[in-house]
Amino acid sequence: MxxxxxxxxxxxxxxxxxxxxxxxxxxxxxxxxxxxxxxxxxxxxxxxxxxxxxxxxxxxxxxxxxxxxxxxxxxxxxxxxxxxxxxxxxxxxRRLQVLELPGLEQLTRDIQRDAIDRTLTIDAYLLWRVADSEGVDRLLRAAGGLDEARQLLAQRLGGELGAACGRLQMDDLINSKEPERVRTEREKLRSGLLASLGQPALEQYGVEVVDIRLRRVSHPAQVRQAIFDRIISERERKAAEYQSMGEQESAKIRADADREIGQMRGKAEAEVVRLKGQSEAEADRIRNEAQMKDPSFYAFLRKLEEYQRVLGDGKSTLLLSTHRELFDALLDPPNPAPTKAATPLTPVGGSGK
Incomplete structure (x- = not known):
């Protein structure tokens, strides 16, 4: 074909x-x-x-x-x-557009000095799109195109963000001690920006503002190093405080331990003295009972102890008179006290003879 x-x-x-x-x-x-x-x-x-x-x-x-x-x-x-x-x-x-707002330095309120002079760097982004067919006509007439509308929205967002930050404190947006407060204030800021930008953008440029988010909130670059140095200094001071508290606690524990040891040693020494007194009293009682049973034999034993003291210590020669009571025990030893005769044992089964 x-x-x-x-x-x-x-x-x-x-x-x-x-x-x-x-x-x-x-x-x-x-x-x-x-x-x-x-x-x-x-x-x-x-x-x-x-x-x-x-x-x-x-x-x-x-x-x-x-x-x-x-x-x-x-x-x-x-x-x-x-x-x-x-x-x-x-x-x-007609798809969703992303507007990246670069880091801008925004001023926040200082309540102590009643001034707006505390600076923060805020990175934000905005999600938007052309609303409908009528929005296309308003967009092209008012802005001329998507690129021009993006520039206008960036200017409006920067202005509204600066005005909103001027009514807030620095601690409302960046505060490590109160994260819940920061989360609440950032959500309020987001809602306020949506309310202030959404309807005007729709009426003037025919675009719908879908969402606004704060990507990062930080201190300006020129003061960031000073802030880091301050943080390091505070951490070192805190570490010194912890170390001092630890040393105080250690000294307290040692003092308590020493006091308890002293108390326990005192109780132990008192117990030793008590037991020693009891033992000495018991020894004296036993000694007295033994002395009462045979006084002469007890005197003999005491003289022997005295002989040991006098004649001991390696002495080889000692000249003394024999006419002393000390040597009576040697010349005239005491007779032992009579004891009962032992009963003879009878063999088992024996006659006893």
């Missing part, structure tokens, strides 16, 4: 009269091709598609004609229009 190009070529060849020269034949052969290209160009300029992720803004001689929303089943797809310059179109992204 011949193609459409072959059919055009065959039709142009048959339509050329026999008396025309070679140059005329070339011109007549190219005319169908030119007409085909012109028809294709007109078809390309008169047809356009609407994607799911965009709005298409159509104008006729510069005036707004209609807006196609790709999210609509009836408006997405292929459409016809008059060729340029009669009708022109602009494509606007």
């Amino acid at each position: 011949p193609t459409w190009a072959g059919a055009i070529h065959e039709a142009s060849r048959k339509s050329i009269p026999a008396g025309i020269g070679s140059e005329g034949r070339f011109v007549l052969k190219t005319i169908p091709w030119i007409l085909t290209g012109l028809a294709a160009f007109l078809a390309w300029t008169c047809l356009f598609t609407v994607d799911r992720t965009e709005f298409v803004y159509l104008t006729t001689l510069g005036a707004h004609a209609s807006t196609f929303d790709g999210a609509s089943e009836s408006q997405a797809g292929l459409h016809l229009r008059w060729p340029w310059p009669i009708q022109d179109l602009r494509r606007v992204d």
Whole structure:
């Protein structure tokens, strides 16, 4: 089956009269091709598609004609229009846009001096998108496009954020001791920014502000090192306080232990004295009982102890008179006290003889 190009070529060849020269034949052969290209160009300029992720803004001689929303089943797809310059179109992204707000130094309120002079660096971002078909018209008329709208929103967000921070204290936004307070104040700040930016942005630029978030809140770079040095100094001071408290506690524990040891030693020594007194009393009682049973023998034992003291310590020679009571025991030893005769044992089964 011949193609459409072959059919055009065959039709142009048959339509050329026999008396025309070679140059005329070339011109007549190219005319169908030119007409085909012109028809294709007109078809390309008169047809356009609407994607799911965009709005298409159509104008006729510069005036707004209609807006196609790709999210609509009836408006997405292929459409016809008059060729340029009669009708022109602009494509606007309908997806969620992210506006990154770089770190800006914002002033917060100092209640002690009743001034706004304490600086914080705040990084934030804003999520927004074109609201609807009417919003596209307002966007293009007021801002001119998405890039211009992004710049306007950044300026508005920076101004509103600065005004809101001026009503807050530094501790409301950055405070390690009260995290719940910081979380509450940041949520209030977010809600206030949404309320102050959402409706004006929709009415003026046709865009919907979806969300605003504070990404990071920190001290300015020029004072950050000084803050770190202060933190290190405070940590060292705290460590010294802990060390001092530990030494005091250690001294207290040692003192308590020494006191308890002294009390226990005193009780033990008192118990030793008590037991020694009891033992000595018991020894005296036993000694007295023994002395009462045989006083002469007890006196003899005492003299022997005295002999041991006098004659002991390695003495080889000692000259003393014998006419002393000390040596009576040697010259006239005492007679032992009579004892009862032992009863003889009777053999078992014996007669006793």
